[in-house]
Amino acid sequence: MDVKTACLGVLSLGDATGYEIKKQFEDGPFSHFFQAGFGSIYPALNDLLANGLVTRADPGLDGRADRKVYAITDAGQRALTRSLAEPAPSDKIRSDALVMLSFAEHMTEAHRTEIFDFYLNDVRERARRLAENTPEDDTSHRAVIAGLGHAIYETFARYLAENRTAFLNAANEATDPPEADRPVLTHKNADHTGTPS
C-alpha cells in the first residue's frame, strides 16, 4: 500500500486535486491508519499520470488557474483492484512516546508525568476529533473502518487514564538515581565522564 495506490483509492471516490487528496488522508475515514505528505503525493500523481492511471484536467479551462484536478481512468481502476487483491502486510504501530515511557525509570518524576499526561491528552484529542469527523448516520463499510479508529483511541485513552497512578507509582519505585534523594553527601559522581571499563 504505497502512496500511489492510496491516491488511486481516494480518486476512486471522486475527482480531486493533490491538495484535496492530502486532506482526505488527514480527515478521511482511514486517517488514523495512513499518512502522506505533499513530497510523496505530487510525485505519485505525476507517476500515475505518466502511466495513464489517472487523467489531469488542464487548469485554466475551468475556474482557478492553479488547480490540477485528477480523475481515475479505467486502467487506474483496474490497477487499484489489482493492488487490493494482493495480501496486506501486517500492521505497524510505531509509538515513540510509549517506547520512551517504557524506559520511564531513566526520567525525572516531573518529566515522566509530563510525557504521560501529554500523551494522554493527545490520544483524547484524537479520539474527540475522530468522533467529530464521523457522521452518526453513516452505515457504510468505510464508516465501520473509521469507527475502528475511534474505538482504538478510546481504548488508548481509557486505559491510560485508568492506569495512570499505577504507572507513575511503579516508575517512581524503579527510578535508578533519584537525583535528589542523594544529596551532596557521599561523593561528587555527577560528572564522571562515562569512561567504559
Place this chain on the structure above:
Amino acid sequence: MDVKTACLGVLSLGDATGYEIKKQFEDGPFSHFFQAGFGSIYPALNDLLANGLVTRADPGLDGRADRKVYAITDAGQRALTRSLAEPAPSDKIRSDALVMLSFAEHMTEAHRTEIFDFYLNDVRERARRLAENTPEDDTSHRAVIAGLGHAIYETFARYLAENRTAFLNAANEATDPPEADRPVLTHKNADHTGTPS
C-alpha cells in the same frame, strides 16, 4: 526514537548481543510499538560502540566465539536519558489491511471476506501472544505499557468481530460492478484499455 536509542534502552536493562536485542524488540513489553531488523541493529551497535556509548566484550574470552555481548556505559546511560528528555513525535499507525478494507467495494465478495477474516485472525493471534508473554504478577511500569498493547489488540479483535456482518453487508451494497450480476448481455466492456478521455 531511532534504533540506536532503542538499543541503548534495551541495554540499560542488561547486557545483550545484537541477536538478543532483536528478540527483545519482538517479544519485549514494547514489541507492538517498535520494530527493527538486523540490518539496522548491527550498524547501530557499531555506531554506539564507536561513540563510546556501549562496550563490547570481545568474544572468545567467555564461552562462544561468535557472541558479541554489548553493555551500556555511563556515557550511554546519559545519552539515553538525554534522548528520553526530548519530546516524542506522535504515534504512527500504519495498517495497509485497514486501508485496503476501506476500499472493499472494489473487491470481490469472497476476497473481502477473506481479507477481513485473515485480519481478524491476525489481530486475535497478536492479542493472544501478548497475553501469553505478559506475566500476570508483573506490576512494573513496563508491564503497564505492555498491558496497553494487549488492550489495544483486544479492542481491535472485539470491534472487528462485532462489526463483521455490518461491514460485509455494507460493502456488498456498495460494490461497483458485481462482475457476475452483469452477464454477457449488453456489451463486452471487459477489455476497454482505459484510454483516458
Place this chain on the structure above:
DNA sequence: CGAGACATGTAACCGGTTACATGATTAC
C-alpha cells in the same frame, strides 16, 4: 491590503528494509 488557506512542486537527505553471504552451536 494583509492574513490565512489553497495550491504545486523539487531536491537533498536519511533511515530502514531487503537480499545476500557466512558460519557456529545445539538438539535430535
Place this chain on the structure above:
DNA sequence: GTAATCATGTAACCGGTTACATGTCTCG
C-alpha cells in the same frame, strides 16, 4: 549428520520526510 536456532554482518535500494521555493485566491 542434519536441521533448527543462534549469531553477525554488508550493500544496494527505496520510499518517504524535510526543507525549500513559489504563487493564487478569498475573506474581512
